[in-house]
Amino acid sequence: MHTSVETKEEFEKVRSLEQKAQKYLAGGCLGTFRAPLDPIPVISHGEGSRIIDAQGRSYIDFIMGSGPLILGHSHPALVSAVERQLRHGTTYYWIGEHIVQLAEKIVQAAPCGETVKFANSGTEATYHALRMARVYTGREKILKFEGGYHGVHDYSLMSAHPKNVGSYPEAKPDSGGIPRGIAESVLVAPFNDTETTAQIIQTHGHAIAAAIVEPLQRVIKPRGTFLNDVRKLTREHNIVLIFDEIVTGFRLDYGGAQEHYGVIPDVAVYGKALTGGFSLAAICGNREILDTTNPDRIGTQDHSYFSGTLNGNPLAAAAGLACLVELEKEGVLKGLHDRGERFMEEIRNLGRSCHVPLQVAGDGPVLQLFFTEKPIINYQDTLSQDKTLGQKVAKKMWEKGVSVVPNGKIYLSIAHSEEDFQRFLETLEDVLRSLS
Numbered sequence: 001m002h003t004s005v006e007t008k009e010e011f012e013k014v015r016s017l018e019q020k021a022q023k024y025l026a027g028g029c030l031g032t033f034r035a036p037l038d039p040i041p042v043i044s045h046g047e048g049s050r051i052i053d054a055q056g057r058s059y060i061d062f063i064m065g066s067g068p069l070i071l072g073h074s075h076p077a078l079v080s081a082v083e084r085q086l087r088h089g090t091t092y093y094w095i096g097e098h099i100v101q102l103a104e105k106i107v108q109a110a111p112c113g114e115t116v117k118f119a120n121s122g123t124e125a126t127y128h129a130l131r132m133a134r135v136y137t138g139r140e141k142i143l144k145f146e147g148g149y150h151g152v153h154d155y156s157l158m159s160a161h162p163k164n165v166g167s168y169p170e171a172k173p174d175s176g177g178i179p180r181g182i183a184e185s186v187l188v189a190p191f192n193d194t195e196t197t198a199q200i201i202q203t204h205g206h207a208i209a210a211a212i213v214e215p216l217q218r219v220i221k222p223r224g225t226f227l228n229d230v231r232k233l234t235r236e237h238n239i240v241l242i243f244d245e246i247v248t249g250f251r252l253d254y255g256g257a258q259e260h261y262g263v264i265p266d267v268a269v270y271g272k273a274l275t276g277g278f279s280l281a282a283i284c285g286n287r288e289i290l291d292t293t294n295p296d297r298i299g300t301q302d303h304s305y306f307s308g309t310l311n312g313n314p315l316a317a318a319a320g321l322a323c324l325v326e327l328e329k330e331g332v333l334k335g336l337h338d339r340g341e342r343f344m345e346e347i348r349n350l351g352r353s354c355h356v357p358l359q360v361a362g363d364g365p366v367l368q369l370f371f372t373e374k375p376i377i378n379y380q381d382t383l384s385q386d387k388t389l390g391q392k393v394a395k396k397m398w399e400k401g402v403s404v405v406p407n408g409k410i411y412l413s414i415a416h417s418e419e420d421f422q423r424f425l426e427t428l429e430d431v432l433r434s435l436s
């Protein structure tokens with residue numbers, strides 16, 4: 001599995017890259033997570049289900065770019081589509097052929113689909129969707145669910161990962177630098193708790209513009225009629241229901257979580273699997289809500305300002321079309337989902353055989369390991385996990401050639417082979433037995 005640089009010159013080049021990464025990248029990383037190795041690996045390239053670092057070491061990749069690479073690294077269909085588009089330009093600013101075709105495919109796939117606006121990231125998409133809802137309803141507050149993640153704008157970073165839970169509907173900032181006024185505009189409810197959610201909506205419904213929810217919250221499945229109950233409550237109080245399908249869209253089913261769970265929101269936002277690894281997000285849904293962005297309304301309070309230099313980028317659009325063509329093929333997503341369900345059960349069995357307290361939460365091709373005895377039903381349950389053990393497991397997995405995010409999600413792709421899954425299980429067993 002592993003190879004490494006052999007010459008002194010190659011070794012010095014790799015060390016220089018690692019040192020420069022620490023020096024020139026704030027925090028020595030691109031965002032919040034670092035690979036749990038020292039020195040940090042610098043990735044050279046990706047092939048199918050693997051990433052290879054500058055030192056020549058190969059890892060089976062179960063992070064998959066944090067979700068976008070549902071087809072794997074460098075899928076031939078995406079490479080070919082983007083290469084063709086590259087010869088015709090990298091960006092136009094104006095509407096291009098591919099983005100029109102992609103918008104049509106999204107509307108046809110999404111049960112809530114009527115029309116689309118494009119942005120560059122999930123953060124942008126959820127931020128704009130909330131603003132549209134405020135304009136559409138004339139209200140200010142939003143309702144989100146404790147532990148729900150909707151990007152890194154200020155409204156999202158409220159009670160996304162609080163250390164102290166409860167005190168509903170009070171919102172707690174997850175970062176410094178968030179104005180106090182944001183907390184006054186956000187209400188928080190516990191996921192999978194219809195009774196508390198109903199009480200909050202009944203009390204504050206007249207002021208709530210939107211309720212935003214991950215239908216699969218991180219990796220926590222909705223229980224019973226919870227999503228249907230939220231849909232009913234929001235409809236009764238004229239609240240815009242937004243499904244954050246950045247993770248679930250074109251993954252749980254071709255029609256996303258809406259199709260998978262049978263609940264249709266007013267608006268849905270898509271990203272990650274939409275393009276197979278290019279920067280593009282989509283807001284799709286009710287035409288009247290999205291039409292608040294119509295430039296004919298500029299200068300009025302009925303206008304939701306919407307702009308972005310790279311919105312609808314033709315390279316990303318070409319990739320998106322190619323990706324969706326692959327994902328809509330008969331049996332592709334069902335096969336991936338079924339394999340994910342078997343994989344989760346295999347991991348659970350492994351935890352039992354190693355006598356390690358291990359919960360596996362998720363749905364099909366997206367899952368997460370929690371080192372705890374407590375079943376994961378809501379965000380509060382995740383706080384019971386042994387994160388120190390999770391860090392140790394991830395570090396040893398990396399050392400043995402399997403890349404995972406410490407205490408984070410595992411993403412499966414159609415590029416993963418049965419050999420890859422077996423290697424993961426064998427490696428995890430070795431790690432768990434060595435730690436226990």
